[in-house]
Amino acid sequence: MEIWHPFTQHGLNEPIIEIETSNDEFLITKSGEKIIDGISSWWVNTLGHKHPYIADAIKKEAEKLHQIIFAGFTHKPALDVAERLGKFLPDNFSHVFFSDSGSTSVEVALKMAVGYHYNKGENRPIVVAMEHSYHGDTFGGMSSGARSVFNEPYTKMLFEVERIPYPAPGKEKETIKHYKNLLEAKGDKIGAIILEPLVLGSGGMFFYPPYIIDELYKLSKEHGVIFALDEVMTGFGRTGTMFAFNQTNIIPDIICLSKGLTGGSIPLAATVCTKEIYNAYLSKDKAKMFFHSSSYTANPIACAAACANLEIWQEKDVLADVKRINEFYQTQIERFKNLGCKNVRILGDIFAYEVAHAGNDYVSNTGVKLYEYYRKNGVLLRPLGNTVYVMPPYCIKEESLNKIFDVMEKGIKEVL
Numbered sequence: 001m002e003i004w005h006p007f008t009q010h011g012l013n014e015p016i017i018e019i020e021t022s023n024d025e026f027l028i029t030k031s032g033e034k035i036i037d038g039i040s041s042w043w044v045n046t047l048g049h050k051h052p053y054i055a056d057a058i059k060k061e062a063e064k065l066h067q068i069i070f071a072g073f074t075h076k077p078a079l080d081v082a083e084r085l086g087k088f089l090p091d092n093f094s095h096v097f098f099s100d101s102g103s104t105s106v107e108v109a110l111k112m113a114v115g116y117h118y119n120k121g122e123n124r125p126i127v128v129a130m131e132h133s134y135h136g137d138t139f140g141g142m143s144s145g146a147r148s149v150f151n152e153p154y155t156k157m158l159f160e161v162e163r164i165p166y167p168a169p170g171k172e173k174e175t176i177k178h179y180k181n182l183l184e185a186k187g188d189k190i191g192a193i194i195l196e197p198l199v200l201g202s203g204g205m206f207f208y209p210p211y212i213i214d215e216l217y218k219l220s221k222e223h224g225v226i227f228a229l230d231e232v233m234t235g236f237g238r239t240g241t242m243f244a245f246n247q248t249n250i251i252p253d254i255i256c257l258s259k260g261l262t263g264g265s266i267p268l269a270a271t272v273c274t275k276e277i278y279n280a281y282l283s284k285d286k287a288k289m290f291f292h293s294s295s296y297t298a299n300p301i302a303c304a305a306a307c308a309n310l311e312i313w314q315e316k317d318v319l320a321d322v323k324r325i326n327e328f329y330q331t332q333i334e335r336f337k338n339l340g341c342k343n344v345r346i347l348g349d350i351f352a353y354e355v356a357h358a359g360n361d362y363v364s365n366t367g368v369k370l371y372e373y374y375r376k377n378g379v380l381l382r383p384l385g386n387t388v389y390v391m392p393p394y395c396i397k398e399e400s401l402n403k404i405f406d407v408m409e410k411g412i413k414e415v416l
Helices: 052-062 076-086 102-119 139-144 152-157 172-189 210-222 275-279 300-315 318-330 333-338 365-376 398-415
Strands: 019-023 026-029 034-037 093-099 126-130 162-164 190-195 226-230 254-257 269-274 342-347 350-354 387-390
Touching (some): 034 398, 076 093, 076 300, 102 126, 102 190, 102 226, 102 275, 172 190, 318 342
Parallel strands (some): 126 190
Antiparallel strands (some): 093 269, 254 269, 342 350, 350 387
16 A cells, blocks of 8 residues: 655656654654745644644643534643634634644635524625635635646536635735625625635745735625634734734634644644624534534543643743744845745745746646755745745754755756
8 A cells, every 4th residue: 555645746757755843843754855935834833843742742631531512522632732822813703623634724714604694584695705715625625725737637526616816016905896896796695705815825925915804804894794704724823913813903703723732743723703603503403413524533642742842832932932933034135136936025934935937736846856956955935826935944054044045045046
């Protein structure tokens, strides 16, 4: 039996590297080679690989409790996660629903929103999303995400979603106007809008300003539309604040969390909602319950990892490291502009730019060639077409940052 790896075209015979162990910002191969994890292993690892405090929490809980049914039962790690998470969120959020990945947290959010209206006697099945967005690879996530090579074979199976344009620099007003017109035409049928706040990740690391979210929220509330934010990638410090919505003047109705929730150790996701949404399902009528679950809902070991992670956030100034990384990025902007890179941009822990080269979609040869060059030089980066980005664990040392940026410069000169 062979392994079928994600986002891997095995027909190209690309090498699959076996990792023996990991530590801080490093992945360490069986031969002892250290690879700098410049993308936090797909954006999940915030505090560094194999964080000892989180690892110890996992070990201790594994000796006490493994998975138990979560319908009609609960356990202390889950209760602790809810309590600790609440300390970082506004009081408007009252309930958390656990799942196991970013994609499933989005599924939960969409079902929550549409079911909220249904239980109130309203038929509002339409979801609004932004072009270039990505919300996961399950069917709700694919439907709300942009149509692309990621989901092309399944297009006829996906539910229709209304799209608003990405607020590109200079075109922000067009996005707001488009949404306003859409609400005036179909507002009584729109149940929810879901957005990646401040950064469209897999779509190309597109940034947009916080006030856009403020304006879209205001319009949503005027029409009774549930406002959901997919903070799976942006949550836990990536944009420079604990959550991206902390940079806005709004509090969403629903937020989706995963990736950094356990510090990047083991899978866990949370969909957090307001009391108003929860109350729409609260009834003596069993048919009005929220019909959703997964076998590993609120896994105790994963919850213990999340508790340890949240405790670290409570006791240490984690964002100081994000600020340190951001300050390093500031010193690199002109360097990469002078190399001919386009739209060099930074936000929190994210540094991104486009290389001036033909082919800008996900499967272009540009990204493949650069990925191979980086890997052979001890750095893990996975370009999105011709978009190169860096998003390391917050513990990364300046020596490793310097190596990443030196390798990126050499890649531009030697590969392109």
